[in-house]
Amino acid sequence: MLELQNVCFKKDNKLILNNINIKFDETRFYVxxxxxxxxxxxxxxxxxxxxxPTSGKIIFNGKDITDMPVDKRSKEGISFAFQQPVRFKGITxxxxxxxxxxxxLCKKEACGILSKVGLCALEYVxxxxxxxxxxxxxxxxxxxxxxxxxxxxxxxxxxxxxxDLWSFKNLIQVFKELESNYSGxxxxxxxxxxxxxxxxxxxxxxxxxxSKVGKKEEMINEILNGSSCCKGVNDCE
Amino acid sequence: xxxxxxxxxxxVNEIDKNLLDEIDVSDFKExxxxxxxxxxxxxxxxxxxYVDIEPKEDGKxxxxxxxxxxxxxxxxxxVILTQSGLKDVVYNDFYVGKNANxxxxxxxxxxxxxxxxxxxDGIHRFFIEEGAKVKYTEKxxxxxxxxxxxxLNPVTEINLKKNASMTMxxxxxKGVSKTKRVTKAKIYEGATLVVKEKILTxxxxxxxxxxxxxxxxxxxxxNVTSRSVATENSYQEFKSVVTGKAKSxxxxxxDAIIKDDAKVKAIPExxxxxxxxxxxxxxxxxxxxxxxxxxxxxxxxxxxxxxxxIIKGFLK
Numbered sequence: 021m022l023e024l025q026n027v028c029f030k031k032d033n034k035l036i037l038n039n040i041n042i043k044f045d046e047t048r049f050y051v052x053x054x055x056x057x058x059x060x061x062x063x064x065x066x067x068x069x070x071x072x073p074t075s076g077k078i079i080f081n082g083k084d085i086t087d088m089p090v091d092k093r094s095k096e097g098i099s100f101a102f103q104q105p106v107r108f109k110g111i112t113x114x115x116x117x118x119x120x121x122x123x124x125l126c127k128k129e130a131c132g133i134l135s136k137v138g139l140c141a142l143e144y145v146x147x148x149x150x151x152x153x154x155x156x157x158x159x160x161x162x163x164x165x166x167x168x169x170x171x172x173x174x175x176x177x178x179x180x181x182x183x184d185l186w187s188f189k190n191l192i193q194v195f196k197e198l199e200s201n202y203s204g205x206x207x208x209x210x211x212x213x214x215x216x217x218x219x220x221x222x223x224x225x226x227x228x229x230x231s232k233v234g235k236k237e238e239m240i241n242e243i244l245n246g247s248s249c250c251k252g253v254n255d256c257e
Numbered sequence: 258x259x260x261x262x263x264x265x266x267x268x269v270n271e272i273d274k275n276l277l278d279e280i281d282v283s284d285f286k287e288x289x290x291x292x293x294x295x296x297x298x299x300x301x302x303x304x305x306x307y308v309d310i311e312p313k314e315d316g317k318x319x320x321x322x323x324x325x326x327x328x329x330x331x332x333x334x335x336v337i338l339t340q341s342g343l344k345d346v347v348y349n350d351f352y353v354g355k356n357a358n359x360x361x362x363x364x365x366x367x368x369x370x371x372x373x374x375x376x377x378d379g380i381h382r383f384f385i386e387e388g389a390k391v392k393y394t395e396k397x398x399x400x401x402x403x404x405x406x407x408x409l410n411p412v413t414e415i416n417l418k419k420n421a422s423m424t425m426x427x428x429x430x431k432g433v434s435k436t437k438r439v440t441k442a443k444i445y446e447g448a449t450l451v452v453k454e455k456i457l458t459x460x461x462x463x464x465x466x467x468x469x470x471x472x473x474x475x476x477x478x479x480n481v482t483s484r485s486v487a488t489e490n491s492y493q494e495f496k497s498v499v500t501g502k503a504k505s506x507x508x509x510x511x512d513a514i515i516k517d518d519a520k521v522k523a524i525p526e527x528x529x530x531x532x533x534x535x536x537x538x539x540x541x542x543x544x545x546x547x548x549x550x551x552x553x554x555x556x557x558x559x560x561x562x563x564x565x566x567i568i569k570g571f572l573k
Contacts (some may be wrong), residue, residue, distance in 0.1 A: 068555060070551055070555070089554075090551060090554040090555050091554040091555075091557055091558060091559050091560070094554065094556060094557040095557050099555065099556075100555045102552060104548075105552075106546070106548045106549050106551075106552040108567065108570055109484070109512070109570065109571050110484075110569075110570030110571045110572070110573040111566065115570065116556075119553060119556050119557075119558065119566065120556050122557060165556065169556065169557075
């Protein structure tokens with residue numbers, strides 16, 4: 021289980037996350053949604069350790085990981101797909117998947133992982149992760165790099181951002197399969213109705229606070245009708 | 258000293274073999290021509306029906322002749338320096354006949370365990386006839402425990418006739434105290450030059466590269482890519498002057514990663530002397546991007562491991 025206790029995050033004197041308290045249970049598929057600037061991506065980065073909370077605690081399977089650096093969290097089983105996948109000169113998809121799995125993967129195994137994200141593996145496995153790949157291709161490789169680790173917590177920061185409709189349709193399929201087959205905690209930051217529809221639980225954020233948490237069935241109409249809102253009280257101030 | 262067999266020839270010891278393996282291979286195939294130069298002298302040479310190698314009259318180098326229409330020739334011309342305090346200057350000329358296709362592997366390895374400087378200056382001139390294709394690889398490497406500097410100053414002059422092409426891969430990854438590399442090319446109608454240069458410097462090393470390229474005919478083109486990593490207190494300088502005198506194309510890219518107290522300077526110059534010349538120069542110098550480190554660390558690598566992976570990939 022992953023738990024955030026009273027997590028606050030300030031940057032440039034601005035309160036980005038305001039007293040966040042959430043418990044993530046295993047085998048659940050969570051979607052964190054909310055308007056732009058509500059703190060969703062920051063929350064995801066805080067869990068991965070890419071940002072450090074100003075106050076509060078992060079507890080993972082009973083261990084306080086608040087001060088644990090990114091690489092150690094990764095070794096504990098937390099993994100993160102970046103909203104804007106990083107490009108590398110000279111590093112191939114195969115290289116990245118070998119790093120992800122932490123073993124000397126054979127090409128057949130690498131191709132198997134790429135197939136899971138809908139990429140025709142042989143065409144991609146030896147390609148460099150550089151500007152020659154499209155946004156959709158990079159996204160899928162990014163997702164593959166997370167799936168390859170078989171993490172206990174898989175975080176995906178706006179997987180739909182920057183990709184075309186056709187690629188998005190395929191991505192939904194990837195997440196549906198994750199939801200059905202994956203036993204860890206999945207956290208997806210998303211605005212998309214079709215991703216919200218896959219969720220077990222939806223976490224709605226507004227002004228740096230958790231506005232509402234509930235089952236998809238309870239939340240989705242409210243969110244889509246735009247009636248959900250929170251006041252944004254500065255509890256950490 | 259223990260002698261090591263190379264294809265049955267007792268010609269090199271363990272230090273020589275290590276240097277040869279770093280810059281090329283110490284084990285040439287039967288069908289390949291070669292000339293091994295050690296401490297200022299040719300110590301072994303082999304020619305075949307397609308490749309002739311002759312020493313110059315003054316003994317300061319060789320002429321390599323690749324016959325017309327050679328289908329797939331391979332020539333090795335490694336140089337090794339193990340004598341501290343030696344300054345070796347060599348002039349090698351390559352004459353590649355019409356429509357020949359050849360791979361030339363050059364390189365210099367210096368082992369210096371003493372306090373005196375060792376230096377090798379290789380001046381290579383290429384005369385590449387119509388339609389010929391040359392792949393030229395040079396690798397520079399230095400090792401040894403001495404305080405004497407390991408200095409390499411290669412000069413490469415390239416003449417590419419109509420529709421000829423040359424690919425030049427140049428690598429200097431380790432142990433060279435000081436280098437100035439000069440590459441000059443004249444590229445005629447329809448001919449193409451592709452240069453890929455990779456350099457890594459550390460300690461107080463200095464590496465300067467200088468390209469002077471003239472695109473002299475319609476359809477002439479060149480593509481120069483320099484990737485370098487400067488670490489610790491080292492200094493690198495990249496200079497290129499490309500002149501387009503016809504309907505020609507050039508793309509020059511200098512991409513450097515800088516670390517620690519290193520310094521990197523890029524001086525690009527492109528000069529179009531024809532309205533149809535299309536010349537591009539890109540120069541990027543910067544630290545390893547933070548998000549690249551973060552991505553690899555999010556996959557379980559430490560910061561140091563992530564940095565090594567990024568640099569290794571960059572210079573691959």
